[in-house]
Each structure stands twice: as C-alpha cells, then as structure tokens.
Amino acid sequence: MKNKRKKDRKPADGRGSPFRLLFIHQNFPSPYWNIASYYAAMPGVQVAAVGDRANLTVREPVQNVARFGYDFPDAVAREADPLAIDYDAHVRRGRAAAGILRDLRDRGFVPDVICVNPDWGEGMFVRSVYPDTPILGYAEMYFH
Numbered sequence: 552m553k554n555k556r557k558k559d560r561k562p563a564d565g566r567g568s569p570f571r572l573l574f575i576h577q578n579f580p581s582p583y584w585n586i587a588s589y590y591a592a593m594p595g596v597q598v599a600a601v602g603d604r605a606n607l608t609v610r611e612p613v614q615n616v617a618r619f620g621y622d623f624p625d626a627v628a629r630e631a632d633p634l635a636i637d638y639d640a641h642v643r644r645g646r647a648a649a650g651i652l653r654d655l656r657d658r659g660f661v662p663d664v665i666c667v668n669p670d671w672g673e674g675m676f677v678r679s680v681y682p683d684t685p686i687l688g689y690a691e692m693y694f695h
Contacts (some may be wrong), residue, residue: 569597573655573662575648577603577623577671580613582691586666591615599660601651601673603644619655621647641672649676656680 572590574583579602591598591613600613604620612618623644631639666687667674677686 569595571597571599571660571662571664573660573665574598574600574616575602575665575667575673575677576600576689577644577668577673578606578610579618580610580616582668582689583666584613587613587616599655599662601648601655619651621651623647642675643672645672645675648673649680652677652680 572587574580574587576583579600580587583600587598587600590596592615597617598613598615599617599619600607601619601621602610603623605623607618607620621644662681662684664685664687665677665681666689667677668691669688670691674686674688677684
C-alpha cells in the first residue's frame with residue numbers, strides 16, 4: 552500500500568513536514584517505551600500515542616509524545632455469549648480507539664507509520680480510518 556503523504560514530504564530533517572509515527576497500545580508506553588523515546592527525540596519526527604485513558608493517567612509519559620486517550624467501559628455486554636466475552640471487549644476497545652483516530656485524522660494528523668499491538672482489539676478498525684498508512688503489528692502475546 553502506498554502512503555499518500557510520502558510524495559509530498561521532504562526528509563525528516565526539520566525542513567519539510569514531520570515524519571509522523573503513531574503508537575496504539577492500551578497501556579502505552581509499555582513495550583514501546585524505548586522506540587517511542589528514540590523517535591520522539593529526533594528532529595523532524597512527530598510522535599503520538601493512543602491508549603486507554605485510565606491507563607495513560609497512571610503511566611509515566613514519554614517526553615515529546617502527544618498522548619490521546621479513549622474511554623473504555625469495563626462492563627461486559629449482557630448479550631455477549633460467554634465464549635465471546637473477550638472478543639466483545641476487543642471490538643469495544645477497537646471502536647473506542649477508532650473514535651480517537653477519526654478525531655486525529657479530522658484534525659489533520661495522518662501518520663506515516665502506525666505501530667499497534669493487535670492483542671487488545673485496538674487495531675481492528677485502524678485500516679478503516681487510515682487506509683493508506685502502513686501498519687506494524689507488535690505480536691507481544693502469542694500462543695503455540
């Protein structure tokens with residue numbers, strides 16, 4: 552997939568529009584602390600993060616990273632099948648994250664790369680908001 556911004560952007564050296572990197576993780580910065588810190592310190596790079604608002608308020612912020620929190624209701628849907636409770640939570644978390652992503656997009660924030668942990672559902676609807684942005688999935692938890 553092509554990133555439409557690429558052809559209009561100069562190198563991320565402070566002379567053109569910034570290289571935009573977006574992290575999505577309910578417990579940001581968690582596994583992204585080092586890489587987010589590294590890129591946030593680089594000139595010409597703009598770093599943002601989306602996560603669960605309740606978690607973001609208790610996590611130490613990464614310097615120069617704009618954080619955007621979504622609200623995630625903890626309650627389980629009454630109509631959810633007991634075998635689908637986790638899936639239901641993942642869909643609700645994905646929808647909440649997508650709402651923040653739509654707000655960011657509507658304000659003009661289009662990332663060049665999105666890093667997301669797919670384990671919590673937050674990445675489910677990313678492609679519907681940013682169809683042309685490359686997505687890097689960090690498979691932190693997987694089972695054999």
